[in-house]
Amino acid sequence: MRAYRSWWDVVIAALVGWGVNVLALLVINKIFTSVSISGWTSFLIGAAVLGLANAFLKPVLAFLTLPLIIVTLGLGYFALNVAMLALAEWIAPNFSIDGFWTYVGATIVVWLVNVVLSALLDRISGEPHSTRLSRVP
Numbered sequence: 001m002r003a004y005r006s007w008w009d010v011v012i013a014a015l016v017g018w019g020v021n022v023l024a025l026l027v028i029n030k031i032f033t034s035v036s037i038s039g040w041t042s043f044l045i046g047a048a049v050l051g052l053a054n055a056f057l058k059p060v061l062a063f064l065t066l067p068l069i070i071v072t073l074g075l076g077y078f079a080l081n082v083a084m085l086a087l088a089e090w091i092a093p094n095f096s097i098d099g100f101w102t103y104v105g106a107t108i109v110v111w112l113v114n115v116v117l118s119a120l121l122d123r124i125s126g127e128p129h130s131t132r133l134s135r136v137p
Contacts, residue, residue: 017051018047020117022044022047024047024113025046025047028106031109036095037092037094039094042092046092046095049091050110061083082103086103
């Protein structure tokens with residue numbers, strides 16, 4: 001778990017995460033014809049729901065379904081990621097994803113966007129993402 005220097009670091013980290021999720025939703029909206037997200041409000045709400053669900057709901061669900069995740073060799077965890085994207089779609093207005101394989105592909109793209117942007121932020125900041133905000137002076 002990260003130790004933040006101040007509340008401001010938490011706010012900045014949350015805003016960066018929100019921005020990354022907005023960009024990920026923009027990418028899946030552009031790539032997949034079965035994804036329809038209309039209007040900035042939908043992108044902003046969808047990204048907020050995705051971020052909050054991944055931060056608070058997914059860890060609880062991962063703990064509760066740990067035996068299933070182990071038995072399926074991690075495929076159950078991927079299913080949780082799909083469920084978090086489905087929750088964002090359900091809550092955000094003017095946001096729809098049609099088809100199981102579109103959910104699978106969109107989840108992979110969201111993951112890739114997060115990995116690429118995390119690596120880019122690591123390179124820009126000069127220190128690994130996991131330690132960027134954890135140093136206490």
